[in-house]
Amino acid sequence: MAENVKPRVRVPGTASAGEAVTIKTLISHPMESGQRKDKDGNVIPRSIINRFVVDFNDQNVMDVTIEPAVSTNPFFEFEAVVPESGTFTFTWYDDDGSVYTESKDIEVS
Amino acid sequence: MELNRRQALTLALAATALAALPRDLFAASASLDDAIAAFTGGAEIGEGGVTLTAPEIAENGNTVPVEVVAPGAEAIIILAAGNPNPDVATFHFGPLAASQFASTRIRLAETQDVIAIAKMTDGTFQQASQEVKVTIGGCGG
Numbered sequence: 001m002a003e004n005v006k007p008r009v010r011v012p013g014t015a016s017a018g019e020a021v022t023i024k025t026l027i028s029h030p031m032e033s034g035q036r037k038d039k040d041g042n043v044i045p046r047s048i049i050n051r052f053v054v055d056f057n058d059q060n061v062m063d064v065t066i067e068p069a070v071s072t073n074p075f076f077e078f079e080a081v082v083p084e085s086g087t088f089t090f091t092w093y094d095d096d097g098s099v100y101t102e103s104k105d106i107e108v109s
Numbered sequence: 110m111e112l113n114r115r116q117a118l119t120l121a122l123a124a125t126a127l128a129a130l131p132r133d134l135f136a137a138s139a140s141l142d143d144a145i146a147a148f149t150g151g152a153e154i155g156e157g158g159v160t161l162t163a164p165e166i167a168e169n170g171n172t173v174p175v176e177v178v179a180p181g182a183e184a185i186i187i188l189a190a191g192n193p194n195p196d197v198a199t200f201h202f203g204p205l206a207a208s209q210f211a212s213t214r215i216r217l218a219e220t221q222d223v224i225a226i227a228k229m230t231d232g233t234f235q236q237a238s239q240e241v242k243v244t245i246g247g248c249g250g
Contacts, residue, residue, distance in 0.1 A: 020207030033216070035193055060203025062211070067196040069189055071172040071214040071247075078200075079207035 005029050009090055011104040015082045023054070026075045027092050027100065033068035049074055051093040057086035084108050141188065141195045141224075148186045148199070148226060149234050158235030159185065159227040165240075170217040170247030179227035179235065182209040186228075190238075191221025216247035 034046025054061040159179035187197040224238040
C-alpha cells in the first residue's frame with residue numbers, strides 16, 4: 001500500500017490557441033518493482049502505478065502503460081496542443097486499485 | 110600433467126559457469142523478443158524514424174533519464190534488453206498530443222541496450238537503440 005502519494009503537475013497558466021505547451025508531471029510513489037527482497041530474503045511484493053492518462057477537455061493527450069522499470073516517483077514530460085481554454089486532467093492508476101487525479105486550468109488568450 | 114585438488118575444483122567451477130551462461134543469455138533475449146512481438150505483432154521493424162536520447166554512462170541505474178521522439182507515431186514502447194522484465198513503458202499519443210515526444214526516468218539493472226520502437230500511423234514500425242553503461246544497478250537485488 002503506497003502512502004503519501006502526492007501528484008505534482010506543471011502547466012503554463014496561459015497559452016495562445018493551438019500552441020504546443022510543455023507539461024511536466026511527477027507523482028511521489030515508491031514504485032516497488034517486485035524484484036527486491038527484504039533482509040529476511042522474502043520478495044517485497046510489486047506495488048506500482050501501472051497507467052497514467054492525460055486528457056484535455058475530455059480529449060486524450062497521452063496514455064502511458066507503465067511497467068516496474070519506471071523509476072521511483074514517476075516523472076513524465078510531454079507536449080500538448082491547447083485549442084481553447086479548458087482543463088487538463090491527469091489520472092494515475094495504482095496496482096492496489098487507488099486512482100489519483102489532478103487537474104490544471106489553462107486560459108487561451 | 111597432473112591436477113591437484115585446487116586446479117580440479119577451479120576447472121569444474123569454470124565449466125559450470127560456462128554451461129550456465131548461454132542459457133541465461135538465451136532466456137533474456139527470448140523474453141525481449143516476446144516483448145517486441147507483443148508490441149509489433151511480428152511485423153518487420155525499420156530504422157531511423159525514431160530518436161532515443163539516453164546518457165552514455167548512467168552512474169545510478171535507479172533513475173536514468175530517457176527521451177523518445179518519433180514524428181508520426183501513434184505509440185512508442187521503451188524496452189530495456191538487460192532487465193529482468195524488458196518492458197519499461199508504452200506511450201500512446203492522443204489527438205491533442207502536440208508532438209510524439211515523451212521524457213521519463215527508468216531503472217536499468219546493468220549495462221545494456223535501451224530500445225525504443227515506434228508504431229507509425231501507417232502501421233509500420235521503426236526502432237532505435239542505445240547502449241547505456243550503468244555504474245550502480247537499479248534493481249535492488
